[in-house]
Amino acid sequence: xxxxxxxxxxxxxxxxxxxxxxxxxxxxxxxxxxxxxxxxxxxxxxxxxxxxxxxxxxxxxxxxxxxxxxxxxxxxxxxxxxxxxxxxxxxxxxxxxxxxxxxxxxxxxxxxxxxxxxxxxxxxxxxxxxxxxxxxxxxxxxxxxxxxxxxxxxxxxxxxxxxxxxxxxxxxxxxxxxxxxxxxxxxxxxxxxxxxxxxxxxxxxxxxxxxxxxxxxxxxxxxxxxxxxxxxxxxxxxxxxxxxxxxxxxxxxxxxxxxxxxxxxxxxxxxxxxxxxxxxxxxxxxxxxxxxxxxxxxxxxxxxxxxxxxxxxxxxxxxxxxxxxxxxxxxxxxxxxxxxxxxxxxxxxxxxxxxxxxxxxxxxxxxxxxxxxxxxxxxxxxxxxxxxxxxxxxxxxxxxxxxxxxxxxxxxxxxxxxxxxxxxxxxxxxxxxxxxxxxxxxxxxxxxxxxxxxxxxxxxxxxxxxxxxxxxxxxxxxxxxxxxxxxxxxxxxxxxxxxxxxxxxxxxxxxxxxxxxxxxxxxxxxxxxxxxxxxxxxxxxxxxxxxxxxxxxxxxxxxxxxxxxxxxxxxxxxxxxxxxxxxxxxxxxxxxxxxxxxxxxxxxxxxxxxxxxxxxxxxxxxxxxxxxxxxxxxxxxxxxxxxxxxxxxxxxxxxxxxxxxxxxxxxxxxxxxxxxxxxxxxxxxxxxxxxxxxxxxxxxxxxxxxxxxxxxxxxxxxxxxxxxxxxxxxxxxxxxxxxxxxxxxxxxxxxxxxxxxxxxxxxxxxxxxxxxxxxxxxxxxxxxxxxxxxxxxxxxxxxxxxxxxxxxxxxxxxxxxxxxxxxxxxxxxxxxxxxxxxxxxxxxxxxxxxxxxxxxxxxxxxxxxxxxxxxxxxxxxxxx
Numbered sequence: 001x002x003x004x005x006x007x008x009x010x011x012x013x014x015x016x017x018x019x020x021x022x023x024x025x026x027x028x029x030x031x032x033x034x035x036x037x038x039x040x041x042x043x044x045x046x047x048x049x050x051x052x053x054x055x056x057x058x059x060x061x062x063x064x065x066x067x068x069x070x071x072x073x074x075x076x077x078x079x080x081x082x083x084x085x086x087x088x089x090x091x092x093x094x095x096x097x098x099x100x101x102x103x104x105x106x107x108x109x110x111x112x113x114x115x116x117x118x119x120x121x122x123x124x125x126x127x128x129x130x131x132x133x134x135x136x137x138x139x140x141x142x143x144x145x146x147x148x149x150x151x152x153x154x155x156x157x158x159x160x161x162x163x164x165x166x167x168x169x170x171x172x173x174x175x176x177x178x179x180x181x182x183x184x185x186x187x188x189x190x191x192x193x194x195x196x197x198x199x200x201x202x203x204x205x206x207x208x209x210x211x212x213x214x215x216x217x218x219x220x221x222x223x224x225x226x227x228x229x230x231x232x233x234x235x236x237x238x239x240x241x242x243x244x245x246x247x248x249x250x251x252x253x254x255x256x257x258x259x260x261x262x263x264x265x266x267x268x269x270x271x272x273x274x275x276x277x278x279x280x281x282x283x284x285x286x287x288x289x290x291x292x293x294x295x296x297x298x299x300x301x302x303x304x305x306x307x308x309x310x311x312x313x314x315x316x317x318x319x320x321x322x323x324x325x326x327x328x329x330x331x332x333x334x335x336x337x338x339x340x341x342x343x344x345x346x347x348x349x350x351x352x353x354x355x356x357x358x359x360x361x362x363x364x365x366x367x368x369x370x371x372x373x374x375x376x377x378x379x380x381x382x383x384x385x386x387x388x389x390x391x392x393x394x395x396x397x398x399x400x401x402x403x404x405x406x407x408x409x410x411x412x413x414x415x416x417x418x419x420x421x422x423x424x425x426x427x428x429x430x431x432x433x434x435x436x437x438x439x440x441x442x443x444x445x446x447x448x449x450x451x452x453x454x455x456x457x458x459x460x461x462x463x464x465x466x467x468x469x470x471x472x473x474x475x476x477x478x479x480x481x482x483x484x485x486x487x488x489x490x491x492x493x494x495x496x497x498x499x500x501x502x503x504x505x506x507x508x509x510x511x512x513x514x515x516x517x518x519x520x521x522x523x524x525x526x527x528x529x530x531x532x533x534x535x536x537x538x539x540x541x542x543x544x545x546x547x548x549x550x551x552x553x554x555x556x557x558x559x560x561x562x563x564x565x566x567x568x569x570x571x572x573x574x575x576x577x578x579x580x581x582x583x584x585x586x587x588x589x590x591x592x593x594x595x596x597x598x599x600x601x602x603x604x605x606x607x608x609x610x611x612x613x614x615x616x617x618x619x620x621x622x623x624x625x626x627x628x629x630x631x632x633x634x635x636x637x638x639x640x641x642x643x644x645x646x647x648x649x650x651x652x653x654x655x656x657x658x659x660x661x662x663x664x665x666x667x668x669x670x671x672x673x674x675x676x677x678x679x680x681x682x683x684x685x686x687x688x689x690x691x692x693x694x695x696x697x698x699x700x701x702x703x704x705x706x707x708x709x710x711x712x713x714x715x716x717x718x719x720x721x722x723x724x725x726x727x728x729x730x731x732x733x734x735x736x737x738x739x740x741x742x743x744x745x746x747x748x749x750x751x752x753x754x755x756x757x758x759x760x761x762x763x764x765x766x767x768x769x770x771x772x773x774x775x776x777x778x779x780x781x782x783x784x785x786x787x788x789x790x791x792x793x794x795x796x797x798x799x800x801x802x803x804x805x806x807x808x809x810x811x812x813x814x815x816x817x818x819x820x821x822x823x824x825x826x827x828x829x830x831x832x833x834x835x836x837x838x839x840x841x842x843x844x845x846x847x848x849x850x851x852x853x854x855x856x857x858x859x860x861x862x863x864x865x866x867x868x869x870x871x872x873x874x875x876x877x878x879x880x
Contacts, residue, residue, distance in 0.1 A: 109146075110147070142167070189207075189656060200242040204238035251270075314366060315365075497519075500512035571625075586638060612659040667757055674760060675765065678766060742781075751788065756799045758776060797844050
């Protein structure tokens with residue numbers, strides 16, 4: 001569109017239009033009599049103009065009307081001097097002197113939402129100075145401002161508009177610390193929620209040192225200021241913070257204090273939502289707690305539960321159903337978005353081979369009841385008429401064996417469920433400021449929030465301010481709202497967000513990454529993940545990670561990739577597009593040196609969100625396929641970096657963090673079928689057949705001459721004789737790290753992964769596996785593993801039992817296990833004539849039977865011990 005304004009004696013305006021249809025609005029013609037004419041435009045230029053239109057008198061609008069001819073002229077354009085979280089400071093120049101009007105007695109400041117029509121008055125009294133602060137503006141909003149002078153003759157003409165001004169939220173602030181802050185004091189682990197009520201939260205965290213005290217800080221999401229929960233340091237690594245605002249969201253951090261010296265704050269906790277509770281009274285009380293729900297029907301990944309109606313003095317308005325999966329975490333999550341009115345509900349898309357519990361809450365007009373007692377655990381198994389795509393390459397598998405194994409089937413290995421590897425990055429909004437509407441003195445609402453469709457349309461605007469604010473607002477809308485996420489996809493929002501990843505403005509890139517993170521969070525949003533992949537979003541996220549220098553953009557990009565990596569269909573794409581750059585984020589400062597030639601301290605890097613996200617993505621991707629494992633094993637220095645990180649964490653007793661969990665699970669996955677490293681054609685099934693004709697024995701000691709010859713050969717290849725690459729996985733010092741984690745960690749996921757890594761390393765037929773079996777015995781690891789058999793978490797017990805099953809291939813290990821741990825294993829089996837314990841799975845029983853088989857077949861004395869302890873087991877075995 002080409003528009004030209006040309007003033008002639010009769011004040012004509014010319015419009016040059018290059019399209020067939022003309023529909024043009026001409027503005028800023030107040031108080032003029034004008035005419036219009038049109039000319040066509042082609043390749044050779046402008047054609048002849050049309051005849052002028054009839055003269056048109058443009059009326060003066062109410063806002064632009066001066067009360068009299070003596071009113072002041074327009075002041076200078078206001079300029080913005082400062083912007084804070086909810087206001088701006090404006091400055092302007094006085095109008096030029098005019099003989100026809102008196103000077104202004106004061107100024108009226110006006111503002112409006114950028115792009116809207118109506119102007120609103122900011123000041124109740126005239127401003128005497130040429131400077132004024134406009135307050136109570138919406139954070140992340142965009143406004144424009146103008147000024148009008150006023151004298152005894154009335155209001156003058158308005159100044160030119162200031163243009164769009166973005167109101168940026170205030171940066172997070174902390175009170176000035178009263179203690180010295182030093183790098184020598186390590187921060188504690190990330191605080192996590194143990195329990196929460198309507199106005200309190202119970203937290204715990206990993207300690208930083210034995211003699212450390214702790215200060216806990218908190219803030220509401222959206223509040224820039226951190227508040228102190230306890231002014232005097234506490235010695236225990238847990239606290240209950242009370243007096244919080246009901247129905248609000250909070251985040252927490254912890255500071256270590258040693259001898260009046262403070263550490264930097266720990267990693268901020270996940271966002272914690274306080275549950276609104278009903279207020280009890282003698283007349284209006286919440287419903288009574290319902291009984292535990294029961295299972296009505298189980299069909300593959302779907303389960304139908306039912307419960308008895310709740311007793312209530314007021315009518316029950318609906319029920320909420322919550323679930324938890326202890327193989328993911330111990331938190332309860334809400335299933336339904338809207339209240340359930342029937343006492344029955346079907347829950348789908350559950351993770352196969354996981355155990356779930358459910359509970360119910362009832363609502364009435366007074367509020368919400370206490371949660372019901374949890375249901376019994378239910379184990380999700382595949383339907384008999386449905387096959388999984390992850391089958392084992394053994395010819396003798398039934399439908400109950402259709403799982404993906406961590407290690408060779410001959411050792412009774414635990415399933416390597418891809419969902420078990422998934423740990424998604426929770427979508428935390430940058431600010432949860434849910435802005436209230438701006439109001440004038442008479443409390444009339446002056447603007448409305450844009451609809452979701454309008455917000456998505458703003459994403460493709462050419463105005464970067466609109467892009468920034470629309471993407472920021474969409475991030476807020478998509479937080480924890482699956483209906484909004486689905487509607488965003490249906491309205492075409494995902495391709496527009498992916499396009500914003502190409503922006504040259506880091507804040508726009510950050511908002512776009514955060515929106516994609518929110519949209520991709522949760523298994524129920526797999527359709528969004530597929531839309532991101534189809535829009536080439538994975539490659540562009542990797543490109544953003546590769547090109548940006550902004551740390552916050554990198555954090556959001558890796559968080560989005562972490563959520564996306566939980567979907568099987570995206571794992572190969574992420575592997576192809578992002579492996580190199582993600583590996584660089586893990587390795588980055590660990591093997592670099594500063595100018596003096598000394599190694600750079602990687603402590604801050606290990607504690608960063610970027611490092612945690614990157615290890616989380618690689619953890620998910622490593623569970624995808626044999627190709628993924630081999631490619632990640634071949635990344636230079638990746639395995640060494642992970643081992644270095646675990647060593648660093650153990651030395652600082654920070655072994656319960658999510659990052660340690662990610663690293664151990666990644667190493668466990670890379671240890672799966674480890675014999676592939678030296679034998680690319682390794683086939684566990686063939687190895688199992690060959691091993692049947694071989695007597696299990698300790699690896700034979702090589703002759704002295706052969707040993708020296710091999711040593712000379714290795715020293716020529718590696719002069720320093722230091723293991724590198726995949727061979728690091730089976731080194732004794734790495735096995736020692738796993739055993740240390742099994743002793744010190746309280747994270748059951750880390751325990752299971754550490755036992756699984758030993759299980760994998762000890763499972764194969766090549767010499768390093770025999771060395772691992774011996775190393776566990778030498779490092780006194782057998783008692784550590786046997787002690788874990790007593791844990792109540794079955795999936796950890798299963799991994800430990802299978803690891804011991806593999807270790808029992810070594811005759812000396814088998815002898816020690818039979819001598820000292822026989823009773824521990826027999827206690828896991830069901831009693832004759834008694835109902836089977838629900839917390840012991842078939843996989844665990846199979847692993848225990850495998851150990852007993854190895855023990856009794858090699859020793860008549862141990863066979864006698866089994867009969868004497870629980871002879872009836874022989875009858876049970878024969879029936880199974």
